[in-house]
Amino acid sequence: MRSLIIISIFTLFMVSMDLYAYRGIQHMIPFQPEGQKIFFILFWGITVLMLVSLIWAGSLFRHMRDPSRFFGVMLVMGIFLMLYVPKLLFNVTQLLGDITMLLTRLFNGNAGNIRNYFLLTGTVTGVLLLIAFGMGMIRGRTNVKVFREEIGITGLPLSFEGLKIVQLSDLHLAGFYHHTGHI
Numbered sequence: 429m430r431s432l433i434i435i436s437i438f439t440l441f442m443v444s445m446d447l448y449a450y451r452g453i454q455h456m457i458p459f460q461p462e463g464q465k466i467f468f469i470l471f472w473g474i475t476v477l478m479l480v481s482l483i484w485a486g487s488l489f490r491h492m493r494d495p496s497r498f499f500g501v502m503l504v505m506g507i508f509l510m511l512y513v514p515k516l517l518f519n520v521t522q523l524l525g526d527i528t529m530l531l532t533r534l535f536n537g538n539a540g541n542i543r544n545y546f547l548l549t550g551t552v553t554g555v556l557l558l559i560a561f562g563m564g565m566i567r568g569r570t571n572v573k574v575f576r577e578e579i580g581i582t583g584l585p586l587s588f589e590g591l592k593i594v595q596l597s598d599l600h601l602a603g604f605y606h607h608t609g610h611i
Contacts, residue, residue, distance in 0.1 A: 435483060441512075442479060445512060445515050445516065446471070448523075449522075450471055451522075453467075455544075456547050478507070482508060484504070485500065488500070510562060510565065514553075517550060517553055517557060518551060521546045521553070522543075522550055525547060526543060528546065
């Protein structure tokens with residue numbers, strides 16, 4: 429029952445995000461009828477594929493002892509974030525544009541194409557965010573940085589002289605599944 433609720437929430441979130449994003453993209457780019465059909469199939473095909481992938485990943489989540497499954501689940505989650513965080517940003521700017529256009533029409537009567545400025549801003553920031561997520565997933569996962577610091581502490585007992593302390597942070601082991609040499 430709990431799985432069904434989670435799947436329903438994800439489905440509702442994805443469909444609502446995609447409906448609004450689809451509307452915004454259609455407003456920005458007037459497609460020819462043939463292009464409209466291709467865009468429709470690609471856009472909603474990615475949504476269906478992502479939903480099926482999330483259901484698959486969710487079904488494996490309880491059996492996470494196999495590293496290859498863990499890698500697959502984390503990859504699906506990364507791709508989900510890579511696609512839907514930029515869509516969320518695009519939709520927020522689109523909503524701001526819609527609200528601005530509505531208020532402008534109420535008080536001024538002529539809103540013009542004010543929505544397009546918001547859509548363009550949302551598109552640029554969304555694409556940049558999509559690229560940043562992609563770069564992080566492809567290149568950033570094995571881009572390990574080592575910082576060495578010497579810290580002088582007055583009054584430290586001599587028995588601690590030369591002691592080395594190691595601190596590891598933000599280590600996503602699933603990203604190293606095919607790159608164990610980096611570990």
